[in-house]
Amino acid sequence: MAKYCTVIRVLCHTQPKLFKLQEKKAHIMEVQINGGEIADKITFARSLLEKPISVKDLFSENEMIDIIGVTRGHGFKGVTYRWGTKKLPRKTHKGLRKVACIGAWHPSKVCWSVPRAGQFGYHHRTEVNKKVYRVGAKGDAKSASTPFDLTDKAITPMGGFHHYGLVNEDFLML
Numbered sequence: 001m002a003k004y005c006t007v008i009r010v011l012c013h014t015q016p017k018l019f020k021l022q023e024k025k026a027h028i029m030e031v032q033i034n035g036g037e038i039a040d041k042i043t044f045a046r047s048l049l050e051k052p053i054s055v056k057d058l059f060s061e062n063e064m065i066d067i068i069g070v071t072r073g074h075g076f077k078g079v080t081y082r083w084g085t086k087k088l089p090r091k092t093h094k095g096l097r098k099v100a101c102i103g104a105w106h107p108s109k110v111c112w113s114v115p116r117a118g119q120f121g122y123h124h125r126t127e128v129n130k131k132v133y134r135v136g137a138k139g140d141a142k143s144a145s146t147p148f149d150l151t152d153k154a155i156t157p158m159g160g161f162h163h164y165g166l167v168n169e170d171f172l173m174l
């Protein structure tokens with residue numbers, strides 16, 4: 001590898017058993033290793049094999065990162081709900097939650113910019129430049145303390161987070 005490769009990447013996966021969601025299948029991600037010579041990258045990648053990587057090893061406070069995820073899915077939706085088009089008058093033939101004209105006769109194609117019914121939500125999105133304010137460790141009873149608020153308290157609010165529960169593992173505060 002050291003002779004022929006120019007880029008070294010490792011495959012990482014999550015451990016869904018550690019957090020209390022209904023997910024059982026692990027997420028797999030390819031991570032590129034940067035910095036140094038190719039031989040150094042290979043030895044570093046081999047040192048990480050079959051070992052857990054914690055959050056504090058990857059991120060540090062006051063670092064700017066990009067977040068990748070998917071939006072909340074809503075299934076197949078019509079054109080009025082999906083694009084917010086005007087409803088047609090009450091006496092319209094064959095429905096009123098439609099687009100009245102989807103284009104001219106020629107060119108005899110529907111343009112990409114014409115609103116159409118289809119998948120709404122569950123779209124891939126990237127949010128850029130999110131600042132890491134806190135890198136928390138598992139079991140830290142003072143994870144929510146600050147220099148101005150010296151009260152010993154964990155990051156989980158009373159009663160847990162809505163639709164999530166208690167934070168029992170390492171966490172990032174963005």
